[in-house]
Amino acid sequence: MTAVLEPQASAPRPELTAAELTAVRADFPLLARTVRGGRPLVYLDSGATSQKPDVVLDAEQDFYTQRNAAVHRGAHQLAEEATEAYEQARVEVAALVGAQAEEIVWVPNATAGINLVAYAFSNATAGRGGQAARRFVLAPGDEIVVTEAEHHANLVPWQELCARTGATLRWIGVHDDGRLRTEDLATVVTERTKVLAFTHASNVTGAVTDVAAFVRRAREVGALTVLDACQSVPHLPVDLAALGVDLAAFSGHKMLGPTGVGALYGRREVLEAMPPVTTGGSMVEVVTMETTTYAPPPQRFEAGSQMVAQAVGMGAAARYLRELGMEAVAAHETRIAGLLLEAVTRVPGVRVLGPLDTRDRLAAVSFVVDGVHAHDVGQVLDDAGVAVRVGHHCAQPLHRRLGVAASARASAAVYTTDQEVEAFAEALGAVRPFFGLTDGGAA
Amino acid sequence: MSSMEQLYQQLILDHAKSPHGKGLTEGHAAESFQVNPTCGDEVRLRVHLTEAADPAQIDRVSWEGQGCSISQASISVMSELVDGVPVTEAEVLGETFRALMRARGEGLEEEAEDRLGDATAFTGVARYPARIKCALLGWAALRDALAQSGALDLPGQESSPAPAQPVPAASGGTDPATPQEDHA
DSSP: OOOOOOOOOSOOOSSOOHHHHHHHHHTOGGGGOEETTTEEOEEOBTTTOOOOOHHHHHHHHHIIIIIOSOTTSOOSHHHHHHHHHHHHHHHHHHHHTTOOGGGEEEESSHHHHHHHHHHHHHHHHTTTTTGGGGGGOOOBTBEEEEETTOOGGGTHHHHHHHHHHOOEEEEEOBOTTSOBOGGGHHHHSOTTEEEEEEESBOTTTOBBOOHHHHHHHHHHHTOEEEEEOTTTTTTSOOOHHHHTOSEEEEESTTTTSOTTOEEEEEOHHHHHHSOOSSOSTTSEEEEOSSOEEEOOTTGGGOOSSOOHHHHHHHHHHHHHHHHHOHHHHHHHHHHHHHHHHHHHHTSTTEEESSOSSOTTBOSEEEEEETTBOHHHHHHHHHHTTEEOEEEOTTOHHHHHHTTOSOEEEEEOOTTOOHHHHHHHHHHHHTHHHHTTOOSSSOO | OOHHHHHTOHHHHHHHHSOTTBSOOSOOSEEEEEEETTTTEEEEEEEEEOTTOSSOBEEEEEEEEEOOHHHHHHHHHHHHHHTTOBHHHHHHHHHHHHHHHTTTTSOOOHHHHHHHGGGGGGGGGGGOHHHHHHHHHHHHHHHHHHHHHTSSOOTTOTTSOOTTSSSOOSSSOOOTTOGGGOOO
16 A cells, blocks of 8 residues: 655755755755746745645646546546545655654644644543543643643634533743743642643744654653644655654645645544544445444544545655755745844844744844834835735734734745845845834834 | 825825814714724714704714724725714714715716715725725714714614614724723
């Protein structure tokens, strides 16, 4: 059936060479376009969504032109080939993150993956899944712990789960520089904690979490861990098995893959114990008019027709990243992170939300410009062809904690160049003068 | 003029810096709290009606808010425009401004633009779809507050809240009573 991929063969490289980076950029057709009256595009919004290489577009095109058929049903050749492509993509994604293929569930995106887990807890609490699912049963007095740095996708589903079950939500705070208060794990995570859900890397501050410390504490108290890996998988070598988390979610579209597909990782025994959430076709064993038995994971969680072409595209993205080598990707982006930090901190009146050094940090740099709202900052940058994210980046509590309503964020990916950072820096330097602020201080 | 200069006209920058009507005052007929969920911009706007006026007339609006220069300037210009204006006329102004925002930067016919006065400075905003809701934030709050006050009847307006609702957020969905949202 499906082959297990060998671990990445090439030795870790320090970072991409200039020639490799040029080759990488040539793989992304969109990066060649111009915006706003002919300006070269400087795309620094990869934290929101990444651009897609030809191999991903071709994989989807190839699926539809050569292999399209319903998967996991039908005995004709196309059905076989479609199923093979679909399952091979699962192998590719699993290989990127140190998982077994059976531990990867296709979901529409990371948000859907986290919600799937939260509703599995609800279903277990309602008695579904029997004894095997007792780890997922919640009651008043139980606690779910998140962090103050979470994207809303890893916060709101837990608030809702608490509301449905009577469990209590608690959280780990953040330091002024955006790093998590890991030292509070011992007091916030207790015997009452049933779930510890946290981000691998903040989409706002870029700070990378000390996952080992979180997993260690969760294990001490028997809590399940849920990792938001959206920002880590596209940018860092990630080995979910080695990290030891129970569940993790990440989106295809942020890791050079298509929209509409993501992955939920679950350790085999965790997925096996988890009751289904969405029910219907494709996820069953025996159905009678009275009752139904369910397929083993991952199919148990993949009811109905799936986003097959997108899954195939996400598999191609995973392969593309593995072939580049995640060590090289991370090294390149760490250097870009340094350049971005340098660029932002040398502009008068600009403050970074997040760590100022590149240690355990992604190339996602959020900042506020004194006297100029983030929306207006983004508009001036856009006029120079520079695309950044503005707003609260789906992390309102973190912004509130850091004392701002909104920020602008420049976020890189493997294809980001030094020249782009320079263009960004130049445009950023023009923001305060455009609004008549030149004193370098608060307006 | 570059499109950036058209977007950020001096009038807009001036209003953003020294906004009209800013600072909540008492004696209002109704209040509306609106947020732009994509960027977190927010406004709390109170409508003060002229006593015993028939037809109903806006005495003034008072507001508190935070946001980009477009949203803040738009609330400010709107506050100036509707001071002392009959409620029905304020609704016509709102409709005209919404039409301006749909005009893709082309502007409106002369008569409509005359009615809008300084608010025509926002013509360039309509070229940037992501910014249109910034410019509309205050107008949404005004309409909601007028509807709540009972002074503006909005029959058949599917997008508007029922006038009977007590101080709801029409699009924001955030509880206006939550204390941490007060930035005043």
